[in-house]
Amino acid sequence: GITIPWFAVLFIVASGVHSLSVIPQGTTNAIIWFDNILLTIAMVALGLRTHVGAIRQAGIKPLLLAGCLFLFLTIAGFAINVGIAQLF
Numbered sequence: 001g002i003t004i005p006w007f008a009v010l011f012i013v014a015s016g017v018h019s020l021s022v023i024p025q026g027t028t029n030a031i032i033w034f035d036n037i038l039l040t041i042a043m044v045a046l047g048l049r050t051h052v053g054a055i056r057q058a059g060i061k062p063l064l065l066a067g068c069l070f071l072f073l074t075i076a077g078f079a080i081n082v083g084i085a086q087l088f
Contacts, residue, residue, distance in 0.1 A: 017023065023031075055063070 018028070
C-alpha cells in the first residue's frame with residue numbers, strides 16, 4: 001500500500017489554516033515561540049548525540065562539504081528573497 005506522510009499533510013493543513021487568518025495573532029505568536037523552543041531542544045539533542053571521535057573519523061571532506069552547502073544555501077536563499085522582493 002501507499003504510505004502517507006501525515007506530518008506533511010498536517011503541515012499543509014496548518015499552512016492553510018494560518019493563511020485564512022482565523023487564529024488570533026497572539027495565539028500564532030505563542031505557537032511560534034513554542035515551536036522555537038521545541039526546535040532548540042531537538043537540535044541540542046542531536047548535538048549531544050554527536051561524538052567528536054565520529055567527526056574525526058569521517059575526516060575533513062564532510063565538514064568542507066557542509067560548509068560549502070551552508071554558504072550556498074545562505075547566499076542562494078538571500079538572492080531568492082531579494083529577487084522576489086524586487087518583483088513585488
